Amino acid sequence: MxxxxxxxxxxxxxxxxxxxxxxxxxxxxxSGLTWSPMALAQDKEARLNLFIAIGEDDKVxxxxxxxxxxxxxRTGILQVLAEELEADWDKIVPIQGLADKRYGSQNTxxxxxxxxxxxRMRQMGAMARTMLEQAAAARWKVPVSEVYTxxxxxxxxxxxxxxxxxxxxLAASEQPVPAVESLTFKEIKDFKQIGASRQxxxxxxxxxxxxxxxYDIKRDGMLYASIMRPPVLGSDVASLDDTAARKVAGxxxxxxLPAAKGAPAFQALGGVAVIATNxxxxxxxxxxxxxxxxxxxNSQHDSTLYxxxxxxxxxxSGKVVRQVGAEIKNWPEANTLKAVYTxxxxxxxxIEPPVATAHVTEKGCEIWASTQTPQSTQQNVAAALGMxxxxxxxxxxxLGGGFGRKSKPDFSVEAALLSKQFKRPIKVSWSREDxxxxxxxxxxxxxxxxxxxxxxxxxxxxxxxxGFPSISSTFAEGVEYPSGGELDLGFVDVPxxxxxLRYEAVKAKAHSRIGWMRSVCNxxxxxxxxSFVDEMAxxxxxxxxxxxxxxxxxxxxxxxxxxxxxxGNYGEDLSRxxxxxxxxxGVIDAVEKAQAKAPKAGKNQGWGFAVHRSFVSxxxxxxxxxxxxxxxxxxxxxxxxxxxxxIVNPDRVKAQTEGAIVFGLSLALMGEITYQEGKVQQSNFHxxxxxxxxxxxxxxxxxxxxxxxPAGVGEPGVPPVAPSLTNAIFAATGQRIRxxxxxxxxxx
Amino acid sequence: xxxxLSTQAAVKKASTAASxxxxxxxxxxxxxxxxxxxxxxxxxxxxxxxxxxxYGCGAxxxxxxxxxxxGQPVRACLTSxxxxxxxxxxxxxxxxxxxxxxxxxxxxxxxxxxxxAGQLMSAAALVAQHPKPTEExxxxxxxxxxxxxxxxxxxxxxxxxxxxxxx
Numbered sequence: 001m002x003x004x005x006x007x008x009x010x011x012x013x014x015x016x017x018x019x020x021x022x023x024x025x026x027x028x029x030x031s032g033l034t035w036s037p038m039a040l041a042q043d044k045e046a047r048l049n050l051f052i053a054i055g056e057d058d059k060v061x062x063x064x065x066x067x068x069x070x071x072x073x074r075t076g077i078l079q080v081l082a083e084e085l086e087a088d089w090d091k092i093v094p095i096q097g098l099a100d101k102r103y104g105s106q107n108t109x110x111x112x113x114x115x116x117x118x119x120r121m122r123q124m125g126a127m128a129r130t131m132l133e134q135a136a137a138a139r140w141k142v143p144v145s146e147v148y149t150x151x152x153x154x155x156x157x158x159x160x161x162x163x164x165x166x167x168x169x170l171a172a173s174e175q176p177v178p179a180v181e182s183l184t185f186k187e188i189k190d191f192k193q194i195g196a197s198r199q200x201x202x203x204x205x206x207x208x209x210x211x212x213x214x215y216d217i218k219r220d221g222m223l224y225a226s227i228m229r230p231p232v233l234g235s236d237v238a239s240l241d242d243t244a245a246r247k248v249a250g251x252x253x254x255x256x257l258p259a260a261k262g263a264p265a266f267q268a269l270g271g272v273a274v275i276a277t278n279x280x281x282x283x284x285x286x287x288x289x290x291x292x293x294x295x296x297x298n299s300q301h302d303s304t305l306y307x308x309x310x311x312x313x314x315x316x317s318g319k320v321v322r323q324v325g326a327e328i329k330n331w332p333e334a335n336t337l338k339a340v341y342t343x344x345x346x347x348x349x350x351i352e353p354p355v356a357t358a359h360v361t362e363k364g365c366e367i368w369a370s371t372q373t374p375q376s377t378q379q380n381v382a383a384a385l386g387m388x389x390x391x392x393x394x395x396x397x398x399l400g401g402g403f404g405r406k407s408k409p410d411f412s413v414e415a416a417l418l419s420k421q422f423k424r425p426i427k428v429s430w431s432r433e434d435x436x437x438x439x440x441x442x443x444x445x446x447x448x449x450x451x452x453x454x455x456x457x458x459x460x461x462x463x464x465x466x467g468f469p470s471i472s473s474t475f476a477e478g479v480e481y482p483s484g485g486e487l488d489l490g491f492v493d494v495p496x497x498x499x500x501l502r503y504e505a506v507k508a509k510a511h512s513r514i515g516w517m518r519s520v521c522n523x524x525x526x527x528x529x530x531s532f533v534d535e536m537a538x539x540x541x542x543x544x545x546x547x548x549x550x551x552x553x554x555x556x557x558x559x560x561x562x563x564x565x566x567x568g569n570y571g572e573d574l575s576r577x578x579x580x581x582x583x584x585x586g587v588i589d590a591v592e593k594a595q596a597k598a599p600k601a602g603k604n605q606g607w608g609f610a611v612h613r614s615f616v617s618x619x620x621x622x623x624x625x626x627x628x629x630x631x632x633x634x635x636x637x638x639x640x641x642x643x644x645x646x647i648v649n650p651d652r653v654k655a656q657t658e659g660a661i662v663f664g665l666s667l668a669l670m671g672e673i674t675y676q677e678g679k680v681q682q683s684n685f686h687x688x689x690x691x692x693x694x695x696x697x698x699x700x701x702x703x704x705x706x707x708x709x710p711a712g713v714g715e716p717g718v719p720p721v722a723p724s725l726t727n728a729i730f731a732a733t734g735q736r737i738r739x740x741x742x743x744x745x746x747x748x
Numbered sequence: 749x750x751x752x753l754s755t756q757a758a759v760k761k762a763s764t765a766a767s768x769x770x771x772x773x774x775x776x777x778x779x780x781x782x783x784x785x786x787x788x789x790x791x792x793x794x795x796x797x798x799x800x801x802x803y804g805c806g807a808x809x810x811x812x813x814x815x816x817x818x819g820q821p822v823r824a825c826l827t828s829x830x831x832x833x834x835x836x837x838x839x840x841x842x843x844x845x846x847x848x849x850x851x852x853x854x855x856x857x858x859x860x861x862x863x864x865a866g867q868l869m870s871a872a873a874l875v876a877q878h879p880k881p882t883e884e885x886x887x888x889x890x891x892x893x894x895x896x897x898x899x900x901x902x903x904x905x906x907x908x909x910x911x912x913x914x915x
Contacts, residue, residue, distance in 0.1 A: 018866055021876070022838025069860050070897045071859070072859070086802055106872060167777075197856075199853065199856060202858075202861060203853055203856075203858065204853075206858045206861030207849045207858070207864065207868065208840070208849075209798075209801070209840030209843075212799070213862055215803060216799035218794075218799075224794065249766060250781055278786075278794040278795065279790050280786050280787060280790035343804070349896060350860070350862075350896050351802070351812055351862050351863045351894060351895070351912075352802065352860075353803075400860050400861075401860045401862060402861075403896070431809075433808060434803040552888040655856065655859055655899070656859075656897075657899055659859055659898035659899070662897075685809035691898070692893075693890045693891055693903060693904065694890075694891050
């Protein structure tokens with residue numbers, strides 16, 4: 001089991017510091033047990049470790065230190081904690097952890113909350129259970145080996161005695177903390193929580209309108225800010241006339257924020273903030289601003305021209321990043337298949353845009369934010385204010401979607417800078433236009449693939465190139481190539497078993513803030529590889545399933561040794577999370593079987609397929625589409641099989657996979673951000689549309705039963721969606737779509 | 749029973765058009781001093797503290813702010829206080845169709861939950877008019893509500909299940 005940082009029997013004072021003392025904690029309007037950090041400030045609980053406290057009323061307070069953004073982590077983490085504790089699910093009170101390094105990493109991105117915490121949370125649960133058992137044994141004066149725990153009680157079989165958790169809580173909190181090596185764990189067959197489709201803990205609050213998101217925070221004396229940010233990355237205010245804005249009812253002040261300098265990282269972008277007594281006045285005031293902006297290096301950026309350059313570049317040689325066998329120099333036209341694929345810039349567009357409230361005082365700063373990264377929020381706010389990190393308290397609200405955008409804490413930095421200036425709590429609410437025009441963009445990209453076929457039309461060699469502006473450019477100036485970490489995302493790590501493989505990366509400078517978005521570079525790499533394998537299948541006149549099987553070769557674990565790169569494997573050890581060809585084959589088989597039972601492709605219809613490993617999980621997707629005479633596309637069915645190892649909450653895995661298909665369809669069908677003169681051309685859902693209910697296919701999700709280590713769930717469903725869709729369109733029409741989005745060619 | 753809530757927005761500047769607005773929200777009467785042009789979305793959220801109604805786009809494109817005005821679904825971001833005068837306003841906090849909420853819970857519809865208030869308000873208006881909605885009616889009534897998490901299949905299933913229970 002992995003090590004962890006914070007097994008300590010922390011004192012009650014620490015607990016109050018961690019969660020806020022009575023009155024100083026989160027005084028959120030709608031309390032109620034579903035989201036109430038105040039619960040721990042009651043007198044009646046005893047803390048057993050960082051994640052578990054038990055009240056004398058028998059309630060168990062379990063802390064989720066990761067952010068809830070729809071993936072169900074506030075339920076999943078609690079299920080793992082409750083499992084080894086033997087806690088009664090109905091007596092659990094969820095607590096949302098503040099930013100605190102003692103929790104270890106709180107970064108809720110990279111589809112890693114369960115895989116990084118599964119062992120730890122089982123340890124925490126087992127530890128608390130052992131302390132309860134020790135307390136009971138001491139009370140009954142019997143050997144600890146004679147007592148056991150079941151159903152929220154500790155029992156002694158010989159004497160027939162039992163005690164509820166609540167009765168033992170205080171005594172247990174004074175027991176010595178057992179060593180991790182001494183802990184015992186349940187067998188899989190005895191699991192009650194892990195593997196159960198528990199309803200999410202926030203259900204009632206979400207259905208009654210009482211769930212509190214970042215946008216819903218209100219503090220006494222709070223002012224509302226709306227910020228007009230530089231439309232071109234690197235530009236700044238040249239002139240400002242705020243006369244009219246200041247006359248708008250409700251506007252309190254207009255304040256110019258300093259422009260970001262150098263690599264943008266998580267700095268506030270700068271611009272002009274309108275401060276008002278309510279959001280509407282702030283927005284109205286902002287409309288009345290007259291601003292001219294300075295020219296910047298990026299003012300010439302035109303995404304159409306830029307993509308043309310990328311397409312040319314991926315057809316010339318680049319930096320070699322993976323090599324298997326000898327380089328093939330001779331590509332006779334008759335035996336070669338070539339294709340180039342492109343994906344445009346994309347933006348996250350969670351329905352709740354970024355939002356943060358800050359209250360800066362002389363002593364420190366308190367933040368309430370829809371954040372995926374409370375600790376990075378703490379660090380960046382501290383740096384911006386010139387304060388110690390410990391002086392920054394970060395409260396994590398529910399997130400109205402995240403998708404990677406809310407792991408960039410720039411919006412909390414903005415709120416903190418404004419609150420410092422105005423000495424009052426300030427909420428910075430991003431508008432939809434802000435979200436679309438001043439985001440951290442999924443990189444525009446091009447990939448080229450070419451394959452060499454032998455006399456029997458079997459592939460023997462593959463050459464792939466990728467080019468896109470790197471996320472690293474957001475954090476350092478002068479970055480011109482994708483990072484190794486980005487190439488690991490579905491590009492170099494596909495375990496093709498051909499004798500000759502060559503992968504190259506080409507130059508691409510950034511002209512906007514590049515960021516990570518749900519499944520990151522796996523989007524373009526999954527699309528291009530998944531499309532090209534289908535093109536190879538058609539050339540070889542075999543099914544796409546067969547082509548994948550033949551390219552992947554026999555079931556084995558691929559370590560990529562001596563191939564010219566060190567594989568990052570999403571931060572996981574290859575022994576725990578191998579690249580397992582057998583598991584690829586497992587999801588391929590599952591989808592092929594399910595498709596055989598699904599409707600056959602009728603007139604103007606076609607099935608398409610793709611498979612992809614990302615975030616150490618394996619997902620295969622088949623899709624059925626119809627394209628009618630009016631070039632109107634209808635996506636009819638989607639079947640997905642996911643192998644994510646051990647599953648904590650099957651219903652949430654199913655929900656995430658359904659959601660990934662909808663997310664993948666949005667980007668493939670209609671997702672496109674374009675730039676002219678350095679400015680984003682889209683502004684709201686009319687020109688950056690998302691999939692709607694009538695466009696959504698029937699979705700079937702198959703979860704592969706597995707006891708392997710738990711793997712990622714939130715992201716891995718996205719990458720195979722776009723290629724399975726365009727492969728299906730090809731099957732239906734003979735039209736190969738290599739440039740996303742699809743709506744450039746078909747009505748969607 | 750009238751609850752008088754003064755807004756800070758109202759006390760500003762002579763040029764403002766602030767005036768007394770009386771609203772009927774979830775069966776209660778509220779009086780506030782505000783510009784009649786203010787969208788009810790912001791009056792509900794920032795002044796009255798009814799934050800269940802969500803902002804998503806400010807342009808009637810996403811449906812997150814859907815409320816009922818005299819039983820009809822409208823977008824709170826495009827409906828002004830003036831337009832809501834003298835009409836019955838219902839928000840998610842006042843939605844009393846428990847059967848619909850139960851269908852949502854049974855199908856575990858929400859992921860992040862943010863858009864669900866709007867989804868429920870659109871769905872409630874649909875089933876009020878068509879207690880057994882057809883697929884076409886569901887598609888039409890729910891097409892204005894975006895969900896970035898992708899809960900659409902479950903929204904559809906919940907509504908179809910609701911229709912079945914209507915017998």
